[in-house]
Amino acid sequence: MRLAADRVLGIALIGLAAFAAFKATQFQVTFSYEPVGPKAFPILLSVVLTALSLVLIFRPGEDGEWPDKFVALKLAAVLLVLLGYALLFTRLGYLVTTFLAVLSLARLFEASWPKALLAAVLMALGSYYLFTLGLGISLPGGQWLPDFN
Template sequence: MANRIFAAVLLVVTLGYAVIAFTAIKAPFQYDPLGPESWPRILSIVAILCLLVILWKPDDEAFDVTRKVWFRLTAAVAMLFGYAELYEPLGFILSTILFGTILSAMLGAPLLRALGFGVAAGVAGWLLCVTLMDLNLPEGELIAPLFETHQQGES
């Protein structure tokens, strides 16, 4: 069943892809026998054939995900989106502390240790990546002014 639903969703997407390939993509002028539309057309036909085979004869597999696991997964994905959302505004250190603590706590780490892990990951990650390897990570809009005043105070 899960196979069929998944294949059906993909089929809708692929049909959209095919419609665009057959109607919308056009080069204003071209010298080659194959334009930008031919390859997507071939691919869409192959994909549709594959999907039809799967719809016709799906493997009968149990999609054994309990409600509890669904909840965990949704929570994890929500946290990832939240982490991505806060990455620049809060900066690497704060957002990582937050994300590391909450996710490891949800996955069963004792609360204090989770906090320790989050803080360690945020601070050590920053020191390792920015100070040592010179990679580009967000300071954070909230933190940046602090850094600046600090630097001004030094200079």
């Protein structure tokens, strides 16, 4: 059998279905007023998922286009920026993290340094005032370094 993306996916999904069904059998039901209970439906879903995944394994579709190394690295970089944005969001505050996030995202999407800097300043300040003054949303002010709790 050819190793196709759909086959790998199918096997992973069967694993997921087995895991979900196993977890479902472990639910501790102390009392129940109804005949079905919380286990049956998830188990039913696992069965359906397994059946569909089997079809996928035996009749996989096209592999599709996957990013090359360069693009994959950039994707990882974008994810890292987003993760960093999340990690520092409350710690460095909205303005600083948004500035950094916009700057790095704009650079990753091929803006020149001056353009990226301009976008970062304008978007951080603009969105801050739009959200706080315009929409009344409270944004994190920043616990500031080195308070990593």
